[in-house]
Amino acid sequence: MDMTGHQYGNDPSNLSLIKALLIVLAGLCTTDSLATEADFRSTVVEPYIEMHTQAGRGYPVFYVAERGESVQLLKQRTDWIKVGNSRGIEGWVHVDEIGRTLDQAGEPLKLTSPGLNSFHRRRWEFGFMLGDYQDTDSLSSYVGWHFTRNLSVEVTAGETFGDFSDGRQASANLVHQMFPYWRYSPFISIGGGIRQTNPRSTLVTAEDREDYTAGIGAGIRIHLTRRLILRLQYKHNVVLTDRDDDEEVTEWNIGLSAFY
Amino acid sequence: MEYWTQRFLLTTVCLCGLTTPALAQQMPPSIEVITPEVERREITRAAIDTEDFEIGVSAGLISIQDFKAETTVGLRAAWHVTEDFFFEAYYGSSQGDQTSYEQLSGGAPLFTEEERDYQFYTLSLGWVVLPGEIFILDRYAFKSDFYLIGGAGSTEFLGDSWFTVSIGAGYRLLLNDWIALRIDVRDHLFDRDAFGVEETTNNIEVTTGLTFYF
Numbered sequence: 001m002d003m004t005g006h007q008y009g010n011d012p013s014n015l016s017l018i019k020a021l022l023i024v025l026a027g028l029c030t031t032d033s034l035a036t037e038a039d040f041r042s043t044v045v046e047p048y049i050e051m052h053t054q055a056g057r058g059y060p061v062f063y064v065a066e067r068g069e070s071v072q073l074l075k076q077r078t079d080w081i082k083v084g085n086s087r088g089i090e091g092w093v094h095v096d097e098i099g100r101t102l103d104q105a106g107e108p109l110k111l112t113s114p115g116l117n118s119f120h121r122r123r124w125e126f127g128f129m130l131g132d133y134q135d136t137d138s139l140s141s142y143v144g145w146h147f148t149r150n151l152s153v154e155v156t157a158g159e160t161f162g163d164f165s166d167g168r169q170a171s172a173n174l175v176h177q178m179f180p181y182w183r184y185s186p187f188i189s190i191g192g193g194i195r196q197t198n199p200r201s202t203l204v205t206a207e208d209r210e211d212y213t214a215g216i217g218a219g220i221r222i223h224l225t226r227r228l229i230l231r232l233q234y235k236h237n238v239v240l241t242d243r244d245d246d247e248e249v250t251e252w253n254i255g256l257s258a259f260y
Numbered sequence: 261m262e263y264w265t266q267r268f269l270l271t272t273v274c275l276c277g278l279t280t281p282a283l284a285q286q287m288p289p290s291i292e293v294i295t296p297e298v299e300r301r302e303i304t305r306a307a308i309d310t311e312d313f314e315i316g317v318s319a320g321l322i323s324i325q326d327f328k329a330e331t332t333v334g335l336r337a338a339w340h341v342t343e344d345f346f347f348e349a350y351y352g353s354s355q356g357d358q359t360s361y362e363q364l365s366g367g368a369p370l371f372t373e374e375e376r377d378y379q380f381y382t383l384s385l386g387w388v389v390l391p392g393e394i395f396i397l398d399r400y401a402f403k404s405d406f407y408l409i410g411g412a413g414s415t416e417f418l419g420d421s422w423f424t425v426s427i428g429a430g431y432r433l434l435l436n437d438w439i440a441l442r443i444d445v446r447d448h449l450f451d452r453d454a455f456g457v458e459e460t461t462n463n464i465e466v467t468t469g470l471t472f473y474f
Contacts, residue, residue: 053401054391054403059391059393059403074309078341078343079342081308139414201375201420228342258341
């Protein structure tokens with residue numbers, strides 16, 4: 001385990017060790033394909049790129065890679081990419097700056113910080129919602145997968161907390177967004193699920209029960225910034241009970257989601 | 261006279277220069293012998309190892325209102341959306357002891373052992389409000405984050421589930437790129453009517469833990 005954190009400058013003893021390791025590795029990696037899989041290099045074409053000591057805009061710039069210098073892309077965390085140069089100096093560069101460097105074929109790297117364009121192209125969406133489920137507090141989280149620009153499948157699991165009972169529910173929904181390129185993107189949904197109701201332990205007579213549910217909904221997703229979405233939705237559910245009448249339940253939710 | 265000669269010569273040279281490309285265009289196009297087959301390799305987000313997720317374990321103390329402070333253990337998973345914000349899911353478990361009343365009165369216990377299991381989860385949004393770096397000796401620098409965190413969840417205690425709001429703050433120290441030490445303080449608030457009267461309870465938890473980025 002490397003406990004050194006970030007090191008300023010380069011340490012000659014470490015460097016020789018790294019060199020030795022590299023030579024051994026180079027000997028092992030005889031085929032080209034192996035080397036290209038693990039090694040992403042890019043060349044600086046702007047006058048310079050700034051390396052920060054840590055992944056964050058406030059951290060000091062301790063090294064400047066100049067035009068023509070080649071850097072290796074090591075890993076990414078949020079909008080920051082850890083790079084290393086041939087002299088063993090490692091630092092964090094913002095993804096937008098890396099996006100302006102050139103790869104081995106001389107093409108600019110297709111890397112940018114996420115924005116509205118990424119929102120349009122998102123594949124995965126994850127979030128949690130707070131709301132009102134027929135006058136009881138509710139809490140839920142969901143995962144969505146967009147298989148076309150307009151359509152996505154969402155799986156939601158949640159809990160409700162009432163004065164007389166609490167419940168758990170899970171549902172699967174098909175969600176259609178009419179205008180995928182809008183920042184304020186409305187959607188409609190249809191789905192079904194299961195709901196478990198547990199009466200409060202202070203009520204001695206009632207029993208736990210489990211029912212199927214069906215529901216339709218409508219709402220809007222608003223791209224806030226970067227990877228964040230604000231989500232507002234209304235849902236009308238029918239709980240298919242064993243009793244004579246089915247229960248009709250309205251549900252309002254506000255949520256915060258992130259996409260990928 | 262000399263001037264006219266110069267002008268004539270220059271015009272001729274210029275005309276030749278202009279007509280030459282035109283002549284070249286009239287020639288048949290050369291046959292391309294080799295078609296360049298350069299494989300374009302696009303570095304996309306997927307090609308670089310992204311480490312936006314953090315999972316870990318934690319242990320500490322929780323002071324359950326009307327009960328004693330008890331040890332707690334937990335699991336946490338976070339997704340760092342930007343350098344400033346992260347989502348976190350946290351599951352914790354503890355066990356409530358006897359209430360002060362039960363201890364003093366010496367009567368029959370109010371709750372069964374199973375009902376005293378204290379389990380909760382919260383879904384939170386964290387805001388790294390004070391990112392920083394700390395220094396040890398001359399050459400080591402570690403990244404640190406002080407964050408505020410808030411969210412909602414559920415607590416299962418005394419036989420029921422209670423809607424819980426969690427607020428708190430924490431400190432994360434990255435030992436290297438992917439191992440972090442954490443100290444967290446949370447207040448888990450929920451309304452409870454297990455004693456007959458509905459009351460808001462504050463259940464303050466202090467934990468320390470180790471998390472790993474991947």
